[in-house]
Amino acid sequence: MAIAxxxxxxxxxxxxxxxxxxxxxxxxxxxxxxxxxxFQGEKEWRLKNWEPLPVDAASITDVLLTHAHTDHSAYLPxxxxxxxxxxxxxxxxxIALTEIVLRDSAKLQESATKEAIAGGYSKHAAPVPxxxxxxxxxxxxxxxxxxxxxxxxxGDGVSATWVRAGHILASASIRVETPETSVLFSGDLxxxxxxxxxxRATPRGAAYVVMESTYGDxxxxxxxxxxxxxxxxxxxxxxxxxxxxxxxFAIDRTEVILYALSQMMREGRIPVVPxxxxxxxxxxxxxxxxxxxxxxxxxxxxxxxxxxxPTLEITRTSNQSKALNKRRDPRIIVSxxxxxxxxxxxxxxxxxxxxxxxxxxxxxxxAAGTRGRALEEGAREVKINGHYVRVRAEIVRDAExxxxxxxxxxxxxxxxxxxxxxxxxxxxxxxxxARILADRIEDDLDIDAAVATYGEVVSLLPAIRDEQIExxxxxG
Numbered sequence: 001m002a003i004a005x006x007x008x009x010x011x012x013x014x015x016x017x018x019x020x021x022x023x024x025x026x027x028x029x030x031x032x033x034x035x036x037x038x039f040q041g042e043k044e045w046r047l048k049n050w051e052p053l054p055v056d057a058a059s060i061t062d063v064l065l066t067h068a069h070t071d072h073s074a075y076l077p078x079x080x081x082x083x084x085x086x087x088x089x090x091x092x093x094x095i096a097l098t099e100i101v102l103r104d105s106a107k108l109q110e111s112a113t114k115e116a117i118a119g120g121y122s123k124h125a126a127p128v129p130x131x132x133x134x135x136x137x138x139x140x141x142x143x144x145x146x147x148x149x150x151x152x153x154x155g156d157g158v159s160a161t162w163v164r165a166g167h168i169l170a171s172a173s174i175r176v177e178t179p180e181t182s183v184l185f186s187g188d189l190x191x192x193x194x195x196x197x198x199x200r201a202t203p204r205g206a207a208y209v210v211m212e213s214t215y216g217d218x219x220x221x222x223x224x225x226x227x228x229x230x231x232x233x234x235x236x237x238x239x240x241x242x243x244x245x246x247x248x249f250a251i252d253r254t255e256v257i258l259y260a261l262s263q264m265m266r267e268g269r270i271p272v273v274p275x276x277x278x279x280x281x282x283x284x285x286x287x288x289x290x291x292x293x294x295x296x297x298x299x300x301x302x303x304x305x306x307x308x309x310p311t312l313e314i315t316r317t318s319n320q321s322k323a324l325n326k327r328r329d330p331r332i333i334v335s336x337x338x339x340x341x342x343x344x345x346x347x348x349x350x351x352x353x354x355x356x357x358x359x360x361x362x363x364x365x366x367a368a369g370t371r372g373r374a375l376e377e378g379a380r381e382v383k384i385n386g387h388y389v390r391v392r393a394e395i396v397r398d399a400e401x402x403x404x405x406x407x408x409x410x411x412x413x414x415x416x417x418x419x420x421x422x423x424x425x426x427x428x429x430x431x432x433x434a435r436i437l438a439d440r441i442e443d444d445l446d447i448d449a450a451v452a453t454y455g456e457v458v459s460l461l462p463a464i465r466d467e468q469i470e471x472x473x474x475x476g
Contacts, residue, residue, distance in 0.1 A: 012053065060084050080139045109132070166200030173187050230264075237394070245361070250336040339373070424441050
């Protein structure tokens with residue numbers, strides 16, 4: 001019986017955790033990396049950013065990128081620093097946003113390294129960043145644009161197709177087909193009703209599916225009056241003369257928050273107070289979202305719905321940002337990062353957390369080991385730049401802002417695949433959550449589902465059946 005050359009998949013990230021998405025697809029001599037994300041959150045995962053890949057980076061022929069979020073794209077300059085020189089394939093909007101993410105990531109790492117050296121709180125004698133601005137500049141020329149729903153010929157009989165995922169602007173699921181098999185990478189899947197972007201599409205099914213499970217154990221709230229807990233928290237905070245700070249991912253979350261705040265102000269549900277977007281990364285991302293040539297906004301949504309709040313203020317420089325904490329007027333500050341792990345939001349938290357008049361609103365998933373998760377779980381103090389900060393401010397969680405699909409969204413996506421997959425590999429979720437979703441896929445859809453583990457290698461070739469095994473005469 002003729003044996004095809006091996007096709008394997010190695011889980012180099014987003015297995016056992018929600019961050020660091022990296023999937024190595026080996027097709028004979030070809031090595032294709034799907035996503036190149038940084039690990040965030042718990043130290044045991046963050047340290048893996050510094051570990052060498054199990055293969056030579058120079059031997060990777062292509063990178064296929066689902067979307068621009070840090071946990072899917074921000075390892076790219078480290079990959080280039082290690083010798084990768086091949087093309088990075090992505091949609092036009094993803095390329096525009098990833099450039100912003102990579103520049104910001106390098107700047108934050110360089111800044112954090114300098115602060116650690118100056119403050120003397122690093123455990124390393126000579127701390128260095130994972131990569132710097134020069135590595136980013138070497139990465140950007142490698143990007144190549146792809147179109148949605150148009151198969152891309154990668155050579156050697158391998159093709160890839162990007163299909164809209166509805167998670168953030170220009171995000172995609174990617175279906176890879178080889179002469180022997182096919183595999184579909186979900187990327188991060190959006191909800192059935194993203195508030196500002198076009199809805200996700202249904203890709204063609206594949207023999208194998210790599211499936212995210214971030215919210216695979218729960219349903220998002222869908223109240224009759226949207227974001228009322230947030231509106232109530234804003235009203236309470238303004239009445240007591242405090243400030244609201246909303247740690248928010250610069251990519252997508254800031255735009256969705258502005259859209260919601262604009263609607264609530266127009267409807268009279270919250271007071272008309274200054275809304276400050278603080279962070280150059282968020283401002284650059286906002287420009288991408290308002291680029292009408294990308295044609296990503298859903299029908300009925302206009303740029304003016306979220307980009308032109310009557311009280312919108314924008315801070316561009318670090319001095320302008322620091323000046324915000326000298327103000328005493330009631331205000332809403334939207335600043336990254338979304339899990340409070342870096343960026344300008346840290347100095348806002350350091351100043352505002354100790355005052356009970358203020359409120360911190362968490363607007364998305366908070367990974368284990370992050371400051372955001374600590375605040376969500378009721379921490380009485382958090383460590384910021386080497387110092388412990390007392391938490392007296394009110395902490396509010398608004399689950400409605402998530403643009404990850406919930407359990408029903410994820411199951412509906414798998415259910416719609418035609419043909420149905422032979423096996424679903426569940427990834428990008430905390431272990432207990434991934435297990436719950438895998439069990440539901442098997443129980444509700446009667447499809448084999450396995451929770452992927454870090455470093456695991458699986459074959460994507462059809463299993464050899466008993467009738468395919470050739471009998472060999474026994475000796476003697």
